[in-house]
Amino acid sequence: MWQLVGQTKAISFLQRSLERGAVAHAYLFVGPPHVGKMTLALELAKALNCEAAEVPCGACASCQKIASAKHADVQIIDLAGGRNSDEARLQTEISIDQIRELQHSASLPPFEGKFKAFIIDGAELLSHEAANSLLKTLEEPVGKVIFILLTASDRLLPTTVVSRCQKLELMPLVATEIETALLSRGDIETAKAKLLAGLSQGCFGWALSAAGSDEPLRQRSERLERLLGVTTGDGEERFNYAFQLATQFSRNREVVRETLDLWLSWWRDLLLVRAGCPSLITNADLEATLISHAQDYRLEQIRDFISSIQTALEQLKQNANPQLALEVLMLSIPRRGE
Numbered sequence: 001m002w003q004l005v006g007q008t009k010a011i012s013f014l015q016r017s018l019e020r021g022a023v024a025h026a027y028l029f030v031g032p033p034h035v036g037k038m039t040l041a042l043e044l045a046k047a048l049n050c051e052a053a054e055v056p057c058g059a060c061a062s063c064q065k066i067a068s069a070k071h072a073d074v075q076i077i078d079l080a081g082g083r084n085s086d087e088a089r090l091q092t093e094i095s096i097d098q099i100r101e102l103q104h105s106a107s108l109p110p111f112e113g114k115f116k117a118f119i120i121d122g123a124e125l126l127s128h129e130a131a132n133s134l135l136k137t138l139e140e141p142v143g144k145v146i147f148i149l150l151t152a153s154d155r156l157l158p159t160t161v162v163s164r165c166q167k168l169e170l171m172p173l174v175a176t177e178i179e180t181a182l183l184s185r186g187d188i189e190t191a192k193a194k195l196l197a198g199l200s201q202g203c204f205g206w207a208l209s210a211a212g213s214d215e216p217l218r219q220r221s222e223r224l225e226r227l228l229g230v231t232t233g234d235g236e237e238r239f240n241y242a243f244q245l246a247t248q249f250s251r252n253r254e255v256v257r258e259t260l261d262l263w264l265s266w267w268r269d270l271l272l273v274r275a276g277c278p279s280l281i282t283n284a285d286l287e288a289t290l291i292s293h294a295q296d297y298r299l300e301q302i303r304d305f306i307s308s309i310q311t312a313l314e315q316l317k318q319n320a321n322p323q324l325a326l327e328v329l330m331l332s333i334p335r336r337g338e
């Protein structure tokens, strides 16, 4: 049993490859954060090393070691890898040193399992040098070693690297699928499961962590408060915010993308309220605030601003100048009561 909610297409593809003994030596899993890329990578590593007849069993010693990150042949390479916490905080790229370590380890036979699996989380963060070096390894496959690259956008990776990998896309789930999965795990109220499913944007990992901890919802409230402050604030406040987001973008582009996704969900909700469909809103716990704010804008103003947010998101994805893209966005916030 693959321990993953949804993603049936990707799972059955991998299962067929396993059955035919035709597993690729390099995979690229593409999908938004928290959609299940890491879970799927770990499940694949389990399946390759599982001791049971039906893989991955999730119960054998090998599967359990992988689940608790204690398997010597399954390694995760990411920004924080092998650094002390101070350096990790400042690190913005996956370095050539990390890839050299990986290459050395890949040249040795499996230590305790059947397959070595290297999972590169945030593959778009590979430095230019690191990506080139990894490319050589991907071009010369050796037996019993598999590379699994995870990324939110394969457009940020060199095409040479992408072309060496079997690409699998992980799609966001529909909200009801997430709601059902949350409820099946018990210990959550129906209303909360529905709210989290809506807010998760189809990413089960986010919904699950928000069900288990207050932090994701607290973070959302903080960002929404800032959003309301900026939309009702003056030009200076908006430019300061654009500058802050642009600075953050250079360190962690995901946080900025998440923030803009939240803006998008908020303005879409305003549109729904204005159009007389409040039952369809995502931020259902803030319906009263949405209703009061929706009065301040005309339908066209909201529609135009939604397309401005989408443009900014697209520009950031395409590596445009972040400060410029965000300043333009702040300039297009509609005036209230106009």
Ligand SMILES: [Zn+2]
Pocket: 046, 049, 050, 051, 052, 056, 057, 058, 059, 060, 061, 062, 063
């Ligand atoms: Zn197993």
